[in-house]
Amino acid sequence: MDAEQIHAEVLDKYARHVNPYLARLMNFAGFPVEARAEGCYLFDHDGRRYLDCLGGYGVYSLGHRHPKVIEAVRRQLDEMPMGGKAFFNRVLADLCAKLADIAPSGLDYTFVSNSGTEAVEAALKFVKATTGRAKIVATDGGYHGKTIGALSTTGREKYRKPFEPLMPGPVFVDFADFDAMTRAVDGQTAAVIIEVIQGEGGIHVAPDGYLRHIRSLCDAHGALMIVDEVQTGLGRTGKMFACEWDGVSPDILTLAKCLGGGVMPIGATMGTPVVWEAVFSENPLAHTSTFGGNPLACAAGLAAIRTIEEEGLVDRANEVGAVLKAGLEEAAGRCPDLVSTVRGRGLMLGVEFTMDDVGELTIAQMLKRGLVAAYTLNNRRVIRFEPPLILSLDEAAWAAETFGDALAETAEVLAALA
Ligand SMILES: Cc1ncc(COP(=O)(O)O)c(C=O)c1O
Structure with a gap:
């Protein structure tokens, strides 16, 4: 079968058996069919x-098919992929102990x-279960x-409305608005749920002190902080955990x-001992999952964390992220009418456009040049760059340069249409 036939067949099956509306959208954007992946490349x-x-x-913080993760998963596959569920699961125990070791204090x-x-x-x-309360304070633009x-x-x-009524209890406040958060958290509040950088919301970074503010409000009102x-998590922003x-x-x-x-879902x-006691002390099976904690996924998790540590990928996110961000800023500076800001931390970066649809056009131009990025789900004016943390400095420079070329061509197309 030649390449065109493969694309046509997959598109046809998507249209008839997966999701015809998504098929149309992806085809319109000119997306190919993925065949394989290695390191930073598709x-x-x-x-x-x-x-x-x-x-x-x-x-893909470790890139695609990182050899250490593949090896750990292969070994587990040969021993016991899914576990019998009745006995103790050693790989699960190892993963949870490792997570407790690297996590912020108290998350045992x-x-x-x-x-x-x-x-x-x-x-x-x-x-x-812990608070006996139902009110959850969440943020506009947040994605969970x-x-x-x-x-x-x-x-x-847009995502909530068609499925209402949903779970009762959530109230929403503007992200990064200290006063709105102060007004929202009260004695009825079970928890505040927050991202340190809103990812799908458009790469909005929590300002300094915002998380500490939420922490103190939660403490004052007996609420929990999620x-x-x-x-x-795990190095993307230049810290092992972004809340650090x-x-x-x-x-x-x-x-x-x-x-x-990048190998297993x-x-x-x-959570803290207080939370675990409230949830599990009366009923150790209060929350369970058939596949959750399976040895294959836990072996991948353990190998992933060890590799992030061994290869110094948290520091790499800072170093390579700084090069990529500077390159994107320089490119954006050449088209100030089209780009309003470049923001983010480590290798979680976003480029915000001044108009709708420019992001889509730029992404198409990038794709033509062999560079993949996408817009954020809750904000189509922002495209995000979240490459593997193993990205080299040269690759970061190439990505920024290619983004610049794609942006310049988009500007030309828009000028021709004006
Ligand atoms: C911050 C955050 N929470 C939760 C989710 C949901 O994860 P999943 O798509 O694996 O269900 C996402 C997905 O993008 C996310 O970015």
Whole structure:
């Protein structure tokens, strides 16, 4: 089958059996079919190579198919991939102990699940059980997943409205508005749920002191603090955990995405002894998952964390991120009418455009040149760069230069249309 036929067949099956509306959208954007991946690169059905600066929305911190993770998963596959569930699971124990070792203080326990939204679901159940309260303070533009509980705290009407009524209890405040947060947290509040950098909301970085402010409000009112690090966790922002930027330890912290080393799906909900006692002391099976904590995913998680440490990837995120950010800023500076800001931390960067649709056009131009990025789910004016933390300085420079070329051509196209 030649390349064109492969694309046509996949598109047809998407249209008839996956999601015809998504098929139309992706086809309109000119997306190819992915065939394989290695390190920082994706290869399509036609053998074309792309530098992956989307990084699976934060999944590929170690790049694609990191040999240490592949090796750990292969070994586990040969021993026991899924576990029998009745006995103790040693790999799960090792992963949870390792997470407690590296996490902010107090987060001694971990419940392991299979995705980000499941990690958030567990967090929401746990804060209810611990406080006996239902009110959850969340932020506009925040993103916590699309299952009913997590969706109820996701700050965008477009995703919530069609599925109402959702879980009762959430109220929304503007992100980074200290006073609004002060007014919202009270004696009825079970928890505040917050991202340190709003990822899908458009790469908005929490200002200094914002997390500390939330921590003190929660303490004052007997509420809990959930930090959702599904996208920011494990080095992406230049700290192992992004909440370290503000020196804060939450009561609950969620992880997923890169925890699986880009090889296995996994989610994790970390919490304090107080939370675990409230949830599990009466009923040790109060929250469970058939596949959560399976040895394959835990082996991948353990290998991922060890590799991040061994290869110094947290520092790399800072070093390479600074080069990429400076390059993007320089490119953006050449088209001030089109780009308003470049922001972010480490290798979690966003470029905000001054108009709708410019991001889409620029992404198409980047794709043509072999560079992949995407816009953020809750803010189409912002495209995000979340490449693997193993990205080299040369690759970072190339990505910035290629973004600049794509932007310049977009400017020409827009000028011709004006
Ligand atoms: C901060 C945050 N929380 C939760 C989620 C949901 O994760 P998943 O898509 O694995 O369910 C995401 C996904 O993008 C996220 O960025």
